[in-house]
Amino acid sequence: MNVPDYTPALVVAIPLLGAFLTPLVSRIHDKVRNGFVIVVLALNAFLIGLLASDVFTNGIKTYVFGGAQDITLPIVRILFEVDGMSMFMAVISAILVLVAVIYSWAFMKENTGLDKYYTLILLMTAGMLGMELTGDMFNFFVFLEITSISSCALIAFWTHKGESVDAGFKYIVISAIAALFVLFAVGLLYAQYDALNIAMLANVLEYTFLDKIALVLLVVALTMKAGIVPMHMWLPDAYGRAPSSVTVALVGVTLASLYGVFRVCFTLYGNVLSKITKQIDFLGNPLTVTVNGTLGFVIILLAIITILFGVIMALRQIDFKRLIAFAAVAELGYMFLGIGTGIAAMGTKHGMTALTGGIFHIINDAVDVGLLFLVAGAIYYATKELSLNHLGGLARNMKYTSIFFIIGLLAVAGMPPMNGFASKLIIYQSTYQLNPILAIIAILSSILLLAVFVKVFYSAFMGPALPKFKAVKEVPRSMLLAMGIFAAIIIVFGFFPQLIVENIVQPAANALLGYTDYITHVIGGI
């Protein structure tokens, strides 16, 4: 299906405009405001769906801001360049934010200042969609900042809780440092090539000393924002202390940063990294190494550390949300394991399969972890308690929430027939072909992850009915609906994995590898 050329701009403009209108609509009535925000995000999700269908079928789409759509040298105008990977990430963001807002209807009902809350959610949405759709490095930085500032305010939204404010402070420090280094890297590139457009930069990049510095700055800053070990420590604080609805949206923000890493490694530097080889002296023997191969193995190393750290730390957590946050860190490791194997074994069949598995796991992780955070929020809503030591027997009072937790548990632990199993199986098999030890660690960690959530299930839902939770009731319907949407996605993705891989994941993987298409779509048009 063909959509109008301005649709990429529209999907960022709609939440942005919605954000500024929300305080005004809020003056009419709270329910009108809530409904307005849901309609705005549902409309946006619909447009993203149409745009995704168009991009997956017809290829890259560009939108040039500021008048005529023709591109002239030098490219000084901002443009959005939307390929399969951008749309894949945009679909994830749209789903996460829409579900978060539906959940917020009842979950945040008792809070004051909700006009600001919804404004910030919409700003955050505009920011992360902007990061995913832009074809301009400086524009990417601007959207990164919009996302960071709105996220920080949302993490600290429960200002009456010192821990939330503390988590918000840590997040803004980390985000400010990351953004500063991204800006510095953009400056280094601009100073050399007089360009900010990603396609144009990718075309002229020479891998100079300054380019190497820019690469390191971009990769480290964005991986820190993505929560890779050992730069993950802000993540359990932020995920654990923010309201659950915000945490779900934050998962999207984290993944937007992950997308930034992919865009830098595969597109911006894709042209040079795939070609450069170097002879180094290794213990007296000459050794030929490729930058891509080395980068791939570094990513794999970080991925394995991330998986192990995440799982081992999750096992000892008592706080329900911090436990899920550490599990989310481990899940990030699985994505990086797939992507890293894809880079290290680029050009081989198992390399391509690993990349597909890694990308498939991004969307699976988003819904799996998202569902678990919503369940944690539901338990907090019903009991005002998040310590697993104080919970118990809740399956009696919260039947639907318990079922949703079981679905999330099986999915995140990679148990068949849930979606997490399909993507993890692809990752296991492809990493096994690169090095069996990697696959063994990944499988053992998955078993540990299952043990972690079995512990949670027993602690929170099983056991005798505790007198203090006698009056606990099931959560309101809007919260159940939000959890139900995620659960339905998990089941559909789990039952029909080939359908998802073929229609959504493969175009994203092809887009990541097809950096020449990304470049020629802009440069070739001149």
Added chain:
Amino acid sequence: MFPFETLLETLKTGSGFWNPLIWITAIVVAFLIMYILRGFGKKEYKEKTDQTQSFLSGNPEYEKEQMHIKSSNMYWGFTESLKWVYDVLFRMHTGDVSDYVLWFVIVMAFLFILIGVI
């Protein structure tokens, strides 16, 4: 939108395949077999008799609320044997934002060296 056949397609996983529908069919068949086998069992179980009482080596049974195992007591053996790992990990997670930035600097330095070498 999608032809029905595409829903039944098998996922190629590199060196293998995965089809959840076949898996579910196999599980359903396995449960059916289990159910049939269960039918051959002895029917001597009597509800609400001493057969259903817990026997804790002659000790009195606690109230049910007291029998619930707390989360922090679970996997005690596992976490105890990995105590040295947890000591290191907890020492790393100080909660101090300055330390978070320090790790950022360390990783950046590592990558600078690596990229410098190659």
